[in-house]
Amino acid sequence: MNILVCVKRVPAPGARINITEDGQQVDTAFLGFTVSPHEECAVEAAVQLVEKHGGEVTVLTLGDVLAEEQLRTAASVGAVKAVLVPIEGMDWDAQRTASAISSAITALETANGTFDLILFGNESADSCGYQVGVRAAVKLGRPMVNGAKGIELADGVATIRRESDAGQEIYKLPLPACIGVREGINLPRYPTMKGRLASKKVEIQRTEISAESGGLQMIQLQRPPERVSNTQILGTGPEAASAVVDLLVELGVFK
Amino acid sequence: MSVLVVVEHDRGTMTPASLGALTAGRNLAKQINTTLEAVTVGANADALSDAISAYGATTVHQAHHAALVDFGPEAWGESVAQVVRKSSPQVVIGCGTERGHEVIAQVAARLDLPASMNCIEFDASFDGVQPLRMTRARWGGSLLENAQLDASIKLVTLANHTVEPVEAPTPTNIAVINVELDASVMHSFVRDRVERVAGVTLATAPVVVSGGRGVGSAEAFGPLEELAGLLGGIVGCSRAVTNNGWRNHTDQVGQTGTRIAPDIYIACGISGAIQHWVGAMASKNILAINTDREANIVTKAGYAVIGDLHKVVPAISEEIRRRRGL
Numbered sequence: 001m002n003i004l005v006c007v008k009r010v011p012a013p014g015a016r017i018n019i020t021e022d023g024q025q026v027d028t029a030f031l032g033f034t035v036s037p038h039e040e041c042a043v044e045a046a047v048q049l050v051e052k053h054g055g056e057v058t059v060l061t062l063g064d065v066l067a068e069e070q071l072r073t074a075a076s077v078g079a080v081k082a083v084l085v086p087i088e089g090m091d092w093d094a095q096r097t098a099s100a101i102s103s104a105i106t107a108l109e110t111a112n113g114t115f116d117l118i119l120f121g122n123e124s125a126d127s128c129g130y131q132v133g134v135r136a137a138v139k140l141g142r143p144m145v146n147g148a149k150g151i152e153l154a155d156g157v158a159t160i161r162r163e164s165d166a167g168q169e170i171y172k173l174p175l176p177a178c179i180g181v182r183e184g185i186n187l188p189r190y191p192t193m194k195g196r197l198a199s200k201k202v203e204i205q206r207t208e209i210s211a212e213s214g215g216l217q218m219i220q221l222q223r224p225p226e227r228v229s230n231t232q233i234l235g236t237g238p239e240a241a242s243a244v245v246d247l248l249v250e251l252g253v254f255k
Numbered sequence: 256m257s258v259l260v261v262v263e264h265d266r267g268t269m270t271p272a273s274l275g276a277l278t279a280g281r282n283l284a285k286q287i288n289t290t291l292e293a294v295t296v297g298a299n300a301d302a303l304s305d306a307i308s309a310y311g312a313t314t315v316h317q318a319h320h321a322a323l324v325d326f327g328p329e330a331w332g333e334s335v336a337q338v339v340r341k342s343s344p345q346v347v348i349g350c351g352t353e354r355g356h357e358v359i360a361q362v363a364a365r366l367d368l369p370a371s372m373n374c375i376e377f378d379a380s381f382d383g384v385q386p387l388r389m390t391r392a393r394w395g396g397s398l399l400e401n402a403q404l405d406a407s408i409k410l411v412t413l414a415n416h417t418v419e420p421v422e423a424p425t426p427t428n429i430a431v432i433n434v435e436l437d438a439s440v441m442h443s444f445v446r447d448r449v450e451r452v453a454g455v456t457l458a459t460a461p462v463v464v465s466g467g468r469g470v471g472s473a474e475a476f477g478p479l480e481e482l483a484g485l486l487g488g489i490v491g492c493s494r495a496v497t498n499n500g501w502r503n504h505t506d507q508v509g510q511t512g513t514r515i516a517p518d519i520y521i522a523c524g525i526s527g528a529i530q531h532w533v534g535a536m537a538s539k540n541i542l543a544i545n546t547d548r549e550a551n552i553v554t555k556a557g558y559a560v561i562g563d564l565h566k567v568v569p570a571i572s573e574e575i576r577r578r579r580g581l
């Protein structure tokens with residue numbers, strides 16, 4: 001079972017997201033970075049599948065050199081191969097990203113054989129484009145379902161569970177297939193000390209790819225209007241209970 | 256020439272998001288002086304044409320194929336792509352839902368066109384031909400992006416709940432199109448379903464009592480459960496809590512969890528990180544219980560109690576019981 005997971009490095013902002021003066025980027029001066037939560041779960045899902053069925057997990061990212069940090073994080077929890085598609089400067093748009101990722105995958109598969117599964121996040125945390133995975137899957141000619149909250153493999157078929165308003169839907173895709181994973185499918189493990197040490201030794205393969213820009217262009221980021229609240233402090237400590245219940249009565253939620 | 260709306264339905268039942276998309280489509284069609292058209296996928300949606308007509312679509316393209324019984328992202332994407340090729344709309348609008356995004360992404364990939372998801376506003380000076388400028392939600396709505404979509408056919412999804420549905424009945428033509436689907440798009444149909452057991456869910460509960468890292472352990476959620484129970488509500492949590500394995504992810508409020516809109520949201524020991532806030536901000540009232548007067552959630556909430564949640568929450572339950580004479 002050879003599984004590829006596509007992850008993206010994104011800033012991890014706290015109470016608010018600040019943007020640079022020119023409005024072109026999130027101001028990351030004081031921020032750490034992470035991979036999108038959905039993709040963190042995709043890495044965990046891949047590692048669990050390999051633990052069960054054998055094989056190996058490869059992680060791939062398209063981003064600047066610093067994204068090696070996220071590849072190593074994935075390696076520290078079980079990925080054994082890591083691929084960086086290096087780019088410089090601003091993020092690439094979804095079409096360009098998908099076309100570069102699918103070219104990189106084709107190159108990897110030519111060298112090492114087909115990935116049985118390629119996992120993506122349901123959507124990236126920052127651009128929320130909901131499309132890179134679908135585009136890459138269509139380019140590779142593989143079936144794709146997004147939003148997976150459960151993946152099981154048996155007899156060359158991936159059974160996917162996804163949530164809907166009415167309950168759950170089950171999909172069955174023949175391998176090789178692509179799947180977009182949602183947070184909640186599992187609880188990602190923390191790296192062990194041994195994992196951390198091993199991740200330092202993983203060789204990061206660089207695959208340079210050029211691709212043309214697509215037709216969606218960012219002009220500027222902006223912050224949504226912020227809610228200004230004149231917070232009413234109902235009290236301090238347990239003595240505030242009475243004021244809280246008065247409020248619940250007033251709002252009609254205490255019956 | 257038209258604005259084409261992809262109507263989302265589940266085995267013939269239209270989803271509420273479609274009505275907002277139809278309304279937005281009609282507004283945009285009026286702006287660029289063209290007609291609103293709609294596409295439904297599968298013959299089991301043919302009966303929706305009357306309802307669609309009530310929202311002003313002059314043509315409904317009914318995509319038919321024997322395989323189009325249940326939802327399947329690839330078959331739906333390919334069907335809509337064929338309708339788009341045939342009807343050459345200027346703009347295609349899908350719903351800002353899981354299925355909506357997925358179908359538009361499939362259409363975009365198949366027609367090799369760009370797509371802009373979760374739009375909240377379209378440029379009022381758009382003439383139908385020039386690039387379309389829009390504002391779209393990023394970071395789960397924590398940040399907005401002004402963007403420009405430059406393509407012969409503009410593919411977008413409308414962020415859910417951004418446009419209030421308004422009817423505008425019109426006579427409607429039906430155009431049946433028998434789409435051709437090859438084996439490659441047949442894999443991803445829904446094969447089975449598990450219906451949810453009825454009951455309040457996080458998304459619909461009138462009261463949500465949520466706990467964050469400040470709660471400290473899985474067991475310490477007991478008093479929050481009790482308070483939620485007394486108010487006919489449900490317990491939610493932050494990602495710090497799910498990450499620690501204290502609660503299931505189905506309880507998580509936020510960007511990668513559930514968006515809620517209760518009458519009151521009681522946030523206990525939650526700092527109010529932006530990714531949590533976007534999931535909670537639609538609540539009608541917010542009460543923060545936190546030891547830190549400067550916590551983001553405290554400054555943004557309408558009401559707050561400053562103090563240790565482990566003392567405050569049981570005291571509130573106790574006061575409720577006292578007033579009920581329990």
Ligand SMILES: Cc1cc2nc3c(=O)[nH]c(=O)nc-3n(C[C@H](O)[C@H](O)[C@H](O)COP(=O)(O)OP(=O)(O)OC[C@H]3O[C@@H](n4cnc5c(N)ncnc54)[C@H](O)[C@@H]3O)c2cc1C
Pocket residue numbers: 011012013014034036037125466467468469470492493494495496507508509510511512513523524525526527528529530531534544545546547550562563564565
């Ligand atoms: C891409 C991305 C997506 C994310 N999606 C989500 C999401 O969907 N949902 C989500 O919640 N987070 C999400 N996060 C994580 C988010 O950034 C925060 O890390 C998280 O919300 C913090 O949880 P918290 O408020 O419980 O913990 P903390 O930030 O640690 O806050 C704990 C709070 O508890 C208070 N406190 C401590 N002890 C007590 C006590 N005894 N009584 C009262 N108050 C006390 C403290 O003053 C503090 O305010 C996401 C992050 C990223 C990068």
Ligand SMILES: Nc1ncnc2c1ncn2[C@@H]1O[C@H](COP(=O)(O)O)[C@@H](O)[C@H]1O
Pocket residue numbers: 006007008009036038039060061062063094097101119120121122123124127128129130131132133
């Ligand atoms: N730069 C990137 N590098 C690797 N994978 C990516 C990148 N951008 C997007 N993806 C993958 O595509 C998914 C969907 O991204 P998006 O279309 O931006 O929402 C993400 O969850 C990732 O798995």
